[in-house]
Amino acid sequence: MVNTLPYLNFIPAYVLIGISILIFFVGKAVPKISRLPVTVFFIFILCIAFMMEGAGSGSQVLFFNMIQIDSFSRLYNQLFFLVILSTVLMMSNSEEIDSDLRWENYGLLSTICLGMMFMVSSKHLLMTVVGIELVSLPSYLLVAMNKKNPASKEAALKYVLFGSFATGIMLYGMSFLFGLTGSLTFEGLWNGLSGYHILGSPIYFLAIFMTLGGIAFKISAVPFHFWTPDAYQAAPTPITAFLSCAPKVAGLALLMRFFAVLLPEQSEQMGVFISIVAMLTMTLGNFAALKQTDIKRLLAYSSISHAGFLLMGVAVMNDAGRQVVFFYIPIYLLMNLGAFMAIIYLSKGTNFQIDSYKGMIYKKPLLVVSLAVCMFSLAGIPPFAGFIGKLYLFKVVIEKEMFLLAIVAGINSVVSLYYYVYVLKVMIIDKDITPEIEFKGKPATIAFVASCAVPLVFFGIYWVPLLDWASKVVLFQ
């Protein structure tokens, strides 16, 4: 027999997150443990994991072709730790989270984290399925655990039904792929599909499209986006912020790894297919966002359209595209998390109507200015970082001569400006008629939003450090 224990040396962060899952789930059985500062402990674990991934080097294929550890997986894992860290900060500043359930919540977040780490490093369809399910199942639970909003049960059920449907379609497609090629590793699959009698035949497209369905569900790309607005609206706001960032990033990374070993003629076909999905996703997300009156639904549709923009970088199918996607993701995380944190502070109970934010600039000037930076950045207005990210996405697409995709994306950027600016118009120009209200939020919330806004301005002017970071993202190195 082969001893696989030494393999664990190469994946210390995975082991650490696995142990933290056990600690959070089992730990609650210990009496009087709820007095311990569990949030500090979780943040400490995440920081250690971040440093472990930073210290790693080299490329390894582990566990009999199951996972691949390389700079791609390490850097994405670091991003996941940062997102979960911000989510934990948001959760401890939000009233929508049941503080009795902190242990369970952190355990579920750790499980999602482990799932995302396996998604970005998997090179085998079985590991892909396990990773996707490790992310999906705790996500359903986190949506359902909202004690304040009675709609959360319904939204969670919708999420579960759509999720299991998407997984079913994905598994059906994978069974076709296995039947056609007799292999489950990514290399084996694409090599097996390269024969001329298979390439371009109906079953080839059917099998691949069905397999991509499960990944599209995680990115909430068209046509697997229907769950997004309902689940986002009913979930506690910190969970919404988390779901709008992390699983999407993991899905995109998985997609890039799935397409990393394509043969040239396959990459041509898949590039066209992904660019069609990208165009549909951004157009549908943007036009549906135009008529929203609830800020969480608006941000949900905005996140759908951003998934479309990020898919542009996937569609070009080369190293430049993958690096641009990684370049855009930290910017997207900053602006999205900042916007959601501002909503947590401004909202009362479960009222998230945009109209209730009239004249907020006179009450909380710093917060609204920071939110405005995030919103302008989401829309892609020049001095802010969102513009630079979109600029690079357009650059790689035009270099690959995908002009239609570039034109559609350009039109969509203009359309998206309308609804972002509408929110700011309500907050800044409209006069408030409601009596004075007390904000119960902590000052730390405003500091969080401001600390999201400052880097957005900084990277908008000087983005070289981010570009250097992104240039390290290379597959198989």
Place this chain on the structure above:
Amino acid sequence: MIGIPEIFFYIFCALIFGSSLLVVFSYNLLRSAFALFFVLFGIAGFYVLLGGDFLAVIQIMVYAGGINILLIFGTMMTGSISQPETSNPSFQGILTLIGGGGLLLILLIILNHTTWPSQSLIDHGPTTKQIGQLLLRNYILPFEVISFLLVAAMVGAIVLINKGERS
């Protein structure tokens, strides 16, 4: 020339097809749940025909024996199961019909026109030993990681039920 395996294949096909129609169209939920037992049993028959002895037993034990019994218990605990208004046949509109029928048609056409690379059935003997070795060797990572998923599902179910009790 039709051999004995082919005869059994068609018997299992008829069993699955007939009972799934019962599952979908029966007006009594309890009868649907019982009919599901025969669907799952028929699938176990397919595994036997393909030489997957271990899978067939697992299929009967877990699906036909375990999950289906749970389903039947669950159905018995719901009130007024024999009333037609709480029953399962429903018509969701013409668009759904077109969508579902179209998907069926596409699948039928594509799967019929595909030549699958097939292997002849070799008698490997009992598969239990090989499956055990694969699970603890090539597939050790998913095998271990899936346990985290089960723990998370269990904790989540307990938390949700607990919360419902308190409120």
